[in-house]
Amino acid sequence: MSWTLLVFSFLTLSEAFSQPLLESDQDGNELIENIMYHYREKDYARVVTLVDATLQSDVDANRARLYLIKADALYFLNDVQGSLDNYLLTVDALSEYSLDTVHLIESYSHTGFCYEYLGRYTEAIPYYHKSLEITRAAKDSVEITNQLSHLGVLYGHIGEYIKATDFFNEAYGIEIARKDTTGLGYELVNFGDLKAMIGDYQMAIEYYKEGLAIKKTRAGNHNTRALRLGKLSKAYLQVDEIDSAEKYSRLALKEAAVLRDSLSLAKFWITQTRILTSKGLYDQALELGQLCHNYFLEASEGEYQVLSAYALVEIYMSTGDFDKADALLSEGLELASRNQLLEDMSLIYQKKSELYEQMGKKGLALDFLRKHQMIDDSVKRVDKQRAIFVVDQEHKERQQRQQIELLQARDQVMHLQLEERRQNIIVLSMLVIAILLISIAVYVAIQKRNQLKNRLLSSQINELRLQIKGIVEGSTDEMGITQERINETIEEPLSEREFEILSLALTDLSNTEISEKTFVSVNTVKYHLKNIYDKLGVSNRKEAMQFALKSTKP
Numbered sequence: 001m002s003w004t005l006l007v008f009s010f011l012t013l014s015e016a017f018s019q020p021l022l023e024s025d026q027d028g029n030e031l032i033e034n035i036m037y038h039y040r041e042k043d044y045a046r047v048v049t050l051v052d053a054t055l056q057s058d059v060d061a062n063r064a065r066l067y068l069i070k071a072d073a074l075y076f077l078n079d080v081q082g083s084l085d086n087y088l089l090t091v092d093a094l095s096e097y098s099l100d101t102v103h104l105i106e107s108y109s110h111t112g113f114c115y116e117y118l119g120r121y122t123e124a125i126p127y128y129h130k131s132l133e134i135t136r137a138a139k140d141s142v143e144i145t146n147q148l149s150h151l152g153v154l155y156g157h158i159g160e161y162i163k164a165t166d167f168f169n170e171a172y173g174i175e176i177a178r179k180d181t182t183g184l185g186y187e188l189v190n191f192g193d194l195k196a197m198i199g200d201y202q203m204a205i206e207y208y209k210e211g212l213a214i215k216k217t218r219a220g221n222h223n224t225r226a227l228r229l230g231k232l233s234k235a236y237l238q239v240d241e242i243d244s245a246e247k248y249s250r251l252a253l254k255e256a257a258v259l260r261d262s263l264s265l266a267k268f269w270i271t272q273t274r275i276l277t278s279k280g281l282y283d284q285a286l287e288l289g290q291l292c293h294n295y296f297l298e299a300s301e302g303e304y305q306v307l308s309a310y311a312l313v314e315i316y317m318s319t320g321d322f323d324k325a326d327a328l329l330s331e332g333l334e335l336a337s338r339n340q341l342l343e344d345m346s347l348i349y350q351k352k353s354e355l356y357e358q359m360g361k362k363g364l365a366l367d368f369l370r371k372h373q374m375i376d377d378s379v380k381r382v383d384k385q386r387a388i389f390v391v392d393q394e395h396k397e398r399q400q401r402q403q404i405e406l407l408q409a410r411d412q413v414m415h416l417q418l419e420e421r422r423q424n425i426i427v428l429s430m431l432v433i434a435i436l437l438i439s440i441a442v443y444v445a446i447q448k449r450n451q452l453k454n455r456l457l458s459s460q461i462n463e464l465r466l467q468i469k470g471i472v473e474g475s476t477d478e479m480g481i482t483q484e485r486i487n488e489t490i491e492e493p494l495s496e497r498e499f500e501i502l503s504l505a506l507t508d509l510s511n512t513e514i515s516e517k518t519f520v521s522v523n524t525v526k527y528h529l530k531n532i533y534d535k536l537g538v539s540n541r542k543e544a545m546q547f548a549l550k551s552t553k554p
Contacts, residue, residue, distance in 0.1 A: 165194065
């Protein structure tokens with residue numbers, strides 16, 4: 001998962017905020033510059049304090065921008081609910097205060113992300129749709145794929161798998177066209193999530209592994225690797241491969257601890273608790289299970305309160321502590337009902353039935369079994385959509401196979417036609433010796449001419465190969481592109497820094513990767529690219545590449 005909220009510093013930091021300003025006698029812009037200095041220094045508590053003071057004292061300040069900065073800071077302080085509250089204030093303030101396109105996209109997509117992070121999927125969807133609308137208008141392919149990916153995940157969570165697939169496929173197609181390995185890694189994980197949602201855990205494991213392998217760094221997302229490891233662990237647990245589940249669970253916990261991401265850490269504890277229970281390590285499982293359940297109770301995380309309670313129930317039922325199991329199931333049922341988590345409600349009713357059966361309470365067991373079946377009827381509507389999704393995928397695969405077979409048949413027909421023509425030529429050549437001799441002479445002449453053409457073509461191909469090699473390996477030297485040659489063809493020469501940025505842009509590097517290599521912010525990269533395009537008289541990377549290659553010609 002490209003991804004907007006997970007890289008707050010991606011667009012909000014600027015190198016212009018490199019020196020602190022005095023807090024006295026400042027106008028609105030200077031106040032924001034001072035706040036952003038502390039943001040860059042990662043002093044997020046100070047950022048929140050300064051924003052609150054500015055909101056109280058300066059009525060003319062851009063309140064939408066201030067709420068957005070505060071929301072970003074609160075997220076990094078692990079206060080996701082507080083972050084969401086301030087993103088909502090940002091959106092509300094947009095009717096009175098304007099924001100540029102970048103911050104406007106952030107306002108909606110970050111709001112959606114917080115809802116998504118808290119498990120409130122239905123509430124997240126409208127905000128991502130609004131953000132997608134803005135990014136499409138701005139023609140920002142990176143942000144378009146971010147919003148498409150998030151919408152695919154959300155629709156998958158609520159059981160609309162056909163919509164989810166459509167969003168994922170569109171995002172995947174854009175990433176393929178852009179050759180963005182980071183984005184492709186996100187999309188592979190998204191497909192893994194979708195497979196897990198429809199119960200195909202083996203295929204989900206393959207997607208998660210491929211997603212981990214394609215981009216092992218945390219570029220673009222400060223906890224991507226931790227999340228992918230956690231997903232892989234859960235998938236292995238579902239197929240009862242406990243050793244593999246434990247291996248990846250430990251790796252996920254380690255990553256989350258290093259990143260100090262307490263919410264992700266607590267989510268991984270649920271999986272670890274279930275692993276310990278499956279291994280019969282009940283004391284360790286109980287200690288960890290109570291720890292994560294208490295965390296989600298304090299954080300008011302509805303879905304994860306239910307999941308953590310269910311993990312504890314498995315322990316209590318395994319150890320014969322039926323009263324505690326019953327109390328937790330009742331607690332989980334209340335939370336699932338309040339949050340309209342139908343599948344969780346069905347699962348709890350079924351577990352209650354099993355519990356009362358073990359306790360010898362046949363009547364109650366039967367009552368909860370009936371409730372489970374009633375809820376299950378509603379859940380089956382989601383299962384129907386899952387079945388439609390599977391059938392649709394199989395239909396597409398059949399179509400692909402049919403197309404391959406058709407192409408093979410056409411190739412065979414063409415081969416037979418060519419063979420027939422060859423036979424006709426042989427017969428004709430036997431009857432007309434003179435024509436054959438002339439044909440041979442002409443053929444020899446043509447061959448000699450073709451050899452000359454082939455040599456010329458080979459020389460041109462070798463030259464192109466060197467240029468292609470330079471593009472693939474990220475070397476403008478291989479392409480013959482130099483600062484001197486380019487500056488000879490333009491009125492205003494490129495600076496050393498601008499040529500460095502241009503050289504990286506002509507390779508397969510994204511703006512984020514360029515910023516990492518040159519140790520500047522992404523906004524600075526975009527600023528340099530704009531100046532470069534103006535000097536070259538082009539509007540995008542493709543035209544810049546054409547200009548650069550043209551400048552290499554003698």
